[in-house]
Structure formats: structure tokens, C-alpha cells
Amino acid sequence: MTTANNPQNTPHKDPSEIFQPTTLGKVELRNHFIKAATSEGRSPDGKVTDELIAYHEGFAAGGIGMTTLAYCATSPRGFSAPGQILMERDSLPGLKDFTATMHAHGAKASAQLGHAGPVATRPLIGETPWAPSKFINPTSFNYCKGISKNEINQAIREFADAAELAAEAGFDALELHFGHLYLPSSFLSAWINRRDDEYGGNIENRSRFVREISTAVKERVGDDVAIIAKMSMTDGIPGSIILPDSLQTAQMLDADGNVDAILLTQGSSVLRQMWLFRGDVPVDGFAQHMPFPFNVGVKMFGKPMLGNFPYEDMYMYKDARQFLDKVKNSKLILLGGLTQREHFEKGYAEGFEFFEIGRALLREPDMIQKIAANPQYQTLCDHNNYCMPSVFGRTHCVYSPDYAATPADRQIRPDETASATGSMYDGMSAKEKAKYGM
DSSP, X not given: OOSSOOTTOOOOSOGGGGXXXXXXXXXXXXXXXXXXXXXXXXXXXXXXXXXXXXXXXXXXXXXXXXXXXXXXXXXXXXOSSTTOEEOSGGGHHHHHHHHHHHHHTTOEEEEEEEOOGGGOOHHHHXXXXXXXXXXXXXXXXXXXXXXXXXXXXHHHHHHHHHHHHHHHTTOSEEEEEEOBTSHHHHHHOTTTOOOOSTTSSSHHXXXXXXXXXXXXXXXXXXXXXXXXXXXXXOOSSTTSSOHHHHHHXXXXXHHHTOOSEEEEEOOBSSSOTXXXXXXXXOHHHHHHTSOTTHHHHHHHHHHHHHOOOOOOTTTTHXXXXXXXXXXXXXXXXXXXXXXXXXXXXXXXXXXXXXXXXXXXXXXXXXXXXXXXXXXXXXXXXXXXXXXXXXXXXXXXXXXXXXXXXXXXGOOOXXXXXXXXXXXXXXTSOXXXXXXXXX
8 A cells, every 4th residue: 555645544554654655745755754843952143054954964864754944933023032043045055055965865854934923022033022912921921912914914925935935945845833822823722812803703713824824835835845734733721722623723724725734733832831742841951041030930830830741652642633534635744752663653553644753853863763673662762851941052862972062051861950050041142142132
């Protein structure tokens, strides 16, 4: 049975096919595995660096089918953190080097395109962040203004412009970030979106923005570049994004015919962030990077704000299965707690076509080669989540041999005692620190 055509997400028969070539739109991948977008911290001036390329080169050489360049901002007001790549023409040479290197190792390259919206902060972007309606971010305490219709159209054009640039740079796929309560996702949330026009109210109206973005991107890049919509199924916040609404949004995106795959995620970057990650809450690791008195606040209130949810293997699988008979044309991508071969085979047998992996690949970039060679191989990731605060320097697994390569990247390992050895601003360049008055 070939896996090139499974648009109805019907069950597959031969689990070994996960290591064989498949297609995403018109793009052929050597297997069914994708490196998930995880903040890298290797572009301090907002441009592709040799270090960033080398970081992803490890995944490409390690056998992944496609690796995802994390969070490329569609505009300067779309940044969610310092040092993210801006999709502008000045970035093009580095982006071309990135894709050429991945292709040289037989892997495809995807660019994650995003606009932070209410996740942004005024000190970072230099202006009041956008949200569907007036909103105060309960984690950053930043006020967000309600976006106007002209600004909605502007944001849509910026997604299309960024997509066109990524295609020119040689990216094989585009991941449109419609999750985690970034700007597109915040429109889907009844908690944040309180508009009374055609972009607010019922789920059809709240889905309008993401549908218009995907339409504009498709019109700009055509069929040669695969398009992935990353959307939150739930975000763990009462009255925000819920599964029945998400099923309808996915059906609308699928029926529009502008996306080749839907990546099913959970959680938000606004509140209860551990709904996405599950497991241990590394409050000491986060506090290590915060200046006083914020580090004290993180230690005292970090768990209630971030949420505390137990980890289990394949923790998104139960919700993701609900999409299998609803999405008819777009392929589905499973995420969350996928670390063993049996997880992938189980998901594939149900009808999921692709599998995204984040934390486990930080520890073992060659994980796919290992599980292909040895079906009983047990991956080394223990889900301690101390890779999460590593995003304030260079994202890495704390057990990696070079995890303490630089003082700015020094992380508290789970078996160590916390000590204030760094600041959340250590990863910023001198230019960025000057920009933010530090």
C-alpha cells in the first residue's frame, strides 16, 4: 500500500511505511517524521547564523524527513521573543543557506510563520500589541489593543509576503502558526475575541481570519510549496479554545482546500503554558533567568500560572483522534509525547500521516535512525522539561554533553540546586539590549 494518497485519513496497514517516502502536497519527504518548531536561540540579531544552520543540520543528518525553522515573524510587531528571524529581504541569503544545507542531507525544510499578537510585549515590539479585542495578558500584564479591520488586512498581507519570501528561499513547506493564542489563534478564542463584527461571535466568524490567511498564502505561493496549518485543539483555559469549536475550524480549513496538512497541537503561550508540554514544571530553571524580584514571583506563583499537568505518552492522541473522520482532504500531523516506535506505529495505524517531535530530538538528533534500526530502542528523553527555560539562551537538552558550553546557556539540571547564575536577557545581543534600554 502506498502512502502517497491518504486524503481521508483512513487507517494504514503496514506500520513499516512510516520510514518510507510519502508526500505532503507536491513535496516528497523521505519518511513521515518532522522536527517540530522549537525556539532555537541561535539568531541573536534576527538573521540566520552558521550556528543555527548547524543546529538543524544535526536533525537533517540524523534522518528526519523535514525540519522546521521555528517562529519566523511576519512583521516587526509580530515578534514574541528577542532574536527571532524577521521575514524580510535582508534575511534571504541566510534563509537560502539554511534550505540548501538541509537539502544536502536529504531532508526538507519548513518555515514556521507567525504573528505574536497578544503574546508580544510593548518593550519588545515598540508599540501596543494587537489582539482581536482589548485584552490584558495575564502573564506579561501587557495591554493589547483591539485590531482594526485595516490592520487585519495588513496582517493577512504580511503572512502572504512572508510566505512568498520563504518560497523564494527554497523552503519546501510553510507552517502557518494558528495555535497557542498567537494572533491568529486568539481570534479562535472566545475568551480573547469579543468582537461583534464578522470576525467575532460564533466559531464560523472567529475562524474567518485564519481562513483568509491561508487563502492569501495559497494564492501567493501556489502548489509548489506545501502548506501546514498548526492549530490548537484545546488550550486548557476555561471559555477559550475547546475541542468542538476546533473540529469546526479544522473542517472549514480543510474544505477551503488551501492547506495540505493540519498539525494538531494544544496549549497557549498566554496562560497555563504547561498544557502544551505536560509533566514537571521547571520553575527553578525559569527563575534562574529572571532578574529580581521576578525570579521570586516565578518561584512562588510559577506553577499556578503555568499549570501543573501530569505527563503521559501520546498525551494529545485522544483529542487528535477526533479529527480523523472530520478532516477529509488534508493530512493530519500528530504531536505530543511521541518518543517510541510503538507510538508512531499506533498513530499511523489510526490514519495520522506525519509525526512531529520536539523535546526528544533535542537529546537525540538521530533518534529516527535509531528506532528504524532497532524497533525496541528506548529513547533517552525523560521529559524533565528543563529544555523549556533553555530558550532564554540556546535551546538544548540539559543532558547534552555541550549543555554548559557558555555561561549564558548554563541550565539547572533536575538533580541540581537552583542558583541565580543568569538573566533572561543573557541571550540578547548588545544591539538588542540597547534597543530595549538595558
